[in-house]
Amino acid sequence: MEMTRRTILSIGGAGLAAAVAGKAWGQSLPTILNQRYPDPSVEILDPSFAKYRIYSASVEKLATGMRWAEGPAYFPEERCLLLSDIPNNRIMKYDEVSGTFTVFRSPANFANGNARDREGRLITCEHSMTRRVTRTEKNGSITVLADQFEGKRLNAPNDVVVRSDGTIWFTDPLFGINGNYEGEKAEPEQATTNVYCLDIDGKLKAVITDLVNPNGLAFSPDEKKLYVVEWKGTPNRSIWSYDIGSQGAVSNKVKLIDAADFGALDGFKVDRDGNLWCGYGSNGxxxxxxxxxxxxxxxxxxxxGSSESLDGVMIFDPDGKPIGFIRLPERCANLAFGGPKRNRLYMASSHSLYALYVGTQGAG
Incomplete structure (x- = not known):
């Protein structure tokens, strides 16, 4: 719009402000759930968490309209977040500069977990139908990294993390082939539900074989420990800690966290101080x-367990003690640290995507 004296007079002061702001910002504004500072939805369960709560930061609702939001991964080069909408068989893209929310890939072979490798490429767990782990190259082509182990198809690759040495670690539970809502029902071919490590030479190793439906996983900041969620097999959902040797050997299994409040531990990330920021909700x-x-x-x-009291993000210190909770109106399945300074927590939660600036940064 050309701003002449006549157009200024016709739209008025308030209208001019809106027009100029819209042109300058060029983005949709997030929905602020709570207007007060500090945000009452960010709960301090232990004084040690106080330094991670930014007094004037609020939980923001950025986008909605998904059926089951999962697997967020941040790409600093493009300042965007990719996340899966599993039942809708698509990967979505949130552009944090423009605020736009668009379809990145559809169909997406019922993609679940996503990660960025050390070269800035997308690693994806396609957890149904194809049942494989893929890499999206810079030119947009897709490379299959793993789709079978010992001559048999994988179960349903779920969550994935890339270590600094370039190895790719992922979990392989049954969720993607248990029914037809998030893919296609099928019989498993693997005798166990494993955690795998894909070496840089392409060799796939089952490094953990005794967990029943392993789910989220992450490394400690120094990568000397691996944390894995076990969805079933213990009285409650748990996070197990393992020591990682110099050659990637896994040993010394220790239960770090037990969700004794009927919470559903799911995907999680680790910050630079070693705290675990865990997607949370009712286990049903x-x-x-x-x-x-x-x-x-x-x-x-x-x-x-009441969904209203469990939905959100539970934060545990490196010893497994709960120190903070971010209350959300929807169950959080997974999350990722993003933003130019890695201090914006993106939370993929059921139908929607939320964000909160925090006083720490993601590890790695």
Whole structure:
């Protein structure tokens, strides 16, 4: 719009401000969930967490419209975040400069976990139908990195992390082939649900074979420890800690975290201080007995843990002690640190994408 005296008078002062702001910013503004500072949804469970809460930072809702948001990965070169919308069989892209939210890839072979490798390429776990781990090259072509182990198809690659030596580590539970909502129901060919390491020479090794449906995974800042979520097999969801040897050998299995509050540990990331920022929500466990409701006197089996009190991000210190909680209106499945200074926490949560600036940075 050409700003003449006539157009200025016609749109008025408020209209001019809006027009100029729209042209200058060129982006959609996020939705602020809480107007007060400090944001009451950022809860301090231990005084040690206080330094990570920025007093004047709020949880922001950036985008919505997904069916099950997962696998966020940040790409600093383009200042964008990629994340999976599994049931819709697509990968979405959030541009943090323009604020736009668009489809990056569709179909996406029911992609789940994503990661950026050391050369800035996209590593993706396609957890159904193709059941493989791929790399998107700079020219847009796709390279298959792993789709079988010992001559049999992988189960459903779930989450992935790239170590500084270039090795790629990923979990392989059954979720993607358990039904038809997030892919295609199929019979597993592997006898166990493993954690794999893909060497830079292309050799695939099963480094952990005794976890039932391993899920999220991450390394400590010095990469001497590997943390893995076990979805099932213990009374509650757990995070196990392993020592990593000089040649990538895994040893000394120790339970670091036990979600005894019926929380659903899922994807997580580690900050530079070694704290674990974990996607959280109800694990879906039901009470043993039915309770009466106010609707027509029906009896229902309710959750053991309240979704309203569990949905969000739980932060644990390196010893496994809960120190903070970010309360969200939706269950958080996975998260990633992003932004130019790696201090913006992106949270992929059910239908939506949320963000919060924090007083730390992602490790790595």
């Amino acid at each position: 466990a039901l009470n043993d007995d039915a309770t009466s409701s106010d609707v027509a006197g029906r009896k229902t089996y309710e959750l053991k």
